[in-house]
Amino acid sequence: MESLVGRALIGIRRMRYIVHQEVYSDRGPLELTFEGALPLVFDTAGNGQDLRVERGAWRDPFAEPLSQENRDWVAKAGKWQAFDVSAEWPFSALIGRPLSAVRAIAGPSAAPEIGGLVLTIGVDLLIEVGADELEVEVLTDSPARGPESSSN
Template identity: 35%
Template sequence: MLDDLPVGARLTRIRRIFFVQGARIDATNGPIELTFEDGAVRLFGSGPDGETLIVDQLAWVDPFAEPATEDNESFLIESGKWEVFDLSEIWSHRRFIGHSLTSVEGAGENAVRLTFDDRVMDIGSGCDELKVEFPAS
């Protein structure tokens, strides 16, 4: 899984998938999608057991993409849905854009530390949540 990360490639986009219900966006956890200059995409999420970190090589696809059927729209209004947000222009995320992935360090089956030049991104899965942190380098 971690062997497939494109070490040496420059990061061009960061998207997060957050749960949205009405006007409320839960931005505390959710999958993260990284896109690199060669077009490679890595989508990090929590596995079916809620603990294992998984990495897919496909961009996130909204299962309820527009246009929604009338039944789906009613369900989504009542229950909420996961939506993708491009965070590449948000300062905390923008500082990674244009930097090369220089190292990948696994931390068991549920966490990884990605280093982009001198910037660090920790991604970990636990309790059915995916957490992303940017510790001081």
């Protein structure tokens, strides 16, 4: 992450769980793209407590072509779907701004794993694992909108 300091954030995608064409949850993976770099995908690690960060765009495990069994499963249970949220408030407050700092948040275990990150991109972006879900919060302080905190 430190190699991205000074680079502007140019794209944000949020994975939202869709069931029967309705958003069921938006507490899924987050994808950030900084200028001149591969996207980074933030998600909950397999243990449900730590943060996992991977290079490269998020890949839909249920992308077409699907087997009939998988198609039936998606129709019944739903799936994660990527949405570009770059223009949505409060994410739009981050676009075009450079990453200026990265701070790790310790995980709940004694291991050296991390439970989250705070990325300073003009304002702070909190990415943290909570109760087996990825929680994302943009902490804004905009004169146009007033101080606010928004979870997404």
